[in-house]
Structure formats: structure tokens, C-alpha cells
Amino acid sequence: MGYTIKQVAEKLDLSAYTLRYYEKECLLPFVERDERGNRIFDDKDVEWLVLICCLRDTGMSVSEIKRYVEHCAAGDEKMEDRKQILFEHKRKVEQKIEEMKQNLAKINKKLQYYDNVVSSNGVICCCKDERQIK
Numbered sequence: 001m002g003y004t005i006k007q008v009a010e011k012l013d014l015s016a017y018t019l020r021y022y023e024k025e026c027l028l029p030f031v032e033r034d035e036r037g038n039r040i041f042d043d044k045d046v047e048w049l050v051l052i053c054c055l056r057d058t059g060m061s062v063s064e065i066k067r068y069v070e071h072c073a074a075g076d077e078k079m080e081d082r083k084q085i086l087f088e089h090k091r092k093v094e095q096k097i098e099e100m101k102q103n104l105a106k107i108n109k110k111l112q113y114y115d116n117v118v119s120s121n122g123v124i125c126c127c128k129d130e131r132q133i134k
Contacts, residue, residue: 002040027069058093
């Protein structure tokens with residue numbers, strides 16, 4: 001079944017502009033066009049776009065996705081290169097998750113501080129300098 005650019009945009013919560021941009025950047029090399037030149041997306045194109053969105057949402061640059069796409073288009077001989085790109089990206093995502101966990105721990109510690117400052121009866125306890133809380 002074929003989908004129009006508008007249908008795909010709605011389905012993936014993207015703008016048609018974004019889809020056109022991805023095509024211009026050669027991230028969608030497999031999308032067919034009808035006799036009038038309109039893009040016709042199939043289910044595999046939609047799955048491909050889901051992967052692109054995943055990579056973008058996790059911080060991969062368009063240029064790096066483009067490199068990945070080029071390796072995909074090159075066929076099986078570039079499979080190890082594709083795997084390496086995804087592996088390196090996975091490591092970056094895991095590092096970012098760890099940083100976010102550390103930041104969340106700091107936020108939770110600060111929230112705990114505020115919970116301790118306000119006594120159970122709603123009276124604010126005296127605090128001289130909360131910047132000392134790490």
C-alpha cells in the first residue's frame with residue numbers, strides 16, 4: 001500500500017517539510033514517485049523513517065545518518081561499517097543516559113533537601129546557604 005507525504009507526516013508526527021528535507025539530504029533513497037512526481041511511501045519506507053527518527057531523537061546528526069544510509073545502499077559489503085556506526089552511536093546514547101541519571105540524582109537530592117527544609121507542620125526551617133548541598 002502506498003502513502004502520501006501528508007499521510008506519512010501525520011503517521012509519524014513529522015512535518016512534510018521534514019520529510020522533504022530528509023529526502024533532499026539523501027536519507028530516503030528508496031522512496032518511489034508516481035507518474036506525477038509525487039512521493040509514494042510504502043511500509044518499508046515508513047519503517048526506515050522510524051529508524052531515522054530514532055537516530056535523530058537520540059542525537060545522531062543528519063550527516064552521520066547520511067553516512068549510515070550510504071553504507072546501507074552499498075549492500076552487504078558495508079554491513080560491518082553499518083554495524084560499527086550503530087555500535088558507536090549506542091555507546092554515545094548509553095553515555096548520555098548515564099549522565100542523565102547522574103543529573104537526575106542531583107535533582108532528587110535537591111528535592112530531598114527541600115522536603116527536609118519544610119517541617120511536617122509546614123514551617124520552613126532555617127537554612128543559611130543551600131549552595132552547600134551537593
